[in-house]
Amino acid sequence: MPFKPKFLLLAAATIAGALAATLHAGAAPATKITSTIAAQVAEARTIDVTSYRYSFEPETIVVHEGEPVTLVLTSRDVTHGIADADLGIANTVIFKGKKSTVTFTPKKLGTFKVHCSVFCGIGHGDMMLTVKVIK
Numbered sequence: 001m002p003f004k005p006k007f008l009l010l011a012a013a014t015i016a017g018a019l020a021a022t023l024h025a026g027a028a029p030a031t032k033i034t035s036t037i038a039a040q041v042a043e044a045r046t047i048d049v050t051s052y053r054y055s056f057e058p059e060t061i062v063v064h065e066g067e068p069v070t071l072v073l074t075s076r077d078v079t080h081g082i083a084d085a086d087l088g089i090a091n092t093v094i095f096k097g098k099k100s101t102v103t104f105t106p107k108k109l110g111t112f113k114v115h116c117s118v119f120c121g122i123g124h125g126d127m128m129l130t131v132k133v134i135k
Ligand SMILES: [Cu+2]
Pocket: 080, 081, 116, 117, 118, 119, 120, 121, 124, 125, 127
């Protein structure tokens, strides 16, 4: 057949084009996801939380599953702290007169009782922050 090579060439060009389009389409969302994550970290929602013997104020905060959030923590009296493995909150010490921050991304839905992580007096055991993780 005289036009068989031409057909094969055309078929190869079509496949190559389709492959290039697929690769390009595959690369585009990855770039988009990366920039979206960067934007979320940069724009993590912040919540101010004040601590004092033997409460956090507000007592309850509401955060969204998969959304990074930064807690800006201060103490009115003595040293307190916050930590929670389930929520991914790293142990963070809260000193009087200083601002401490901790950023986490809730991975599970539910209500979590986050206890003060630094002994602060007789009521320390009851000092907790309730974190509600919603969709
Ligand atoms: Cu405490």
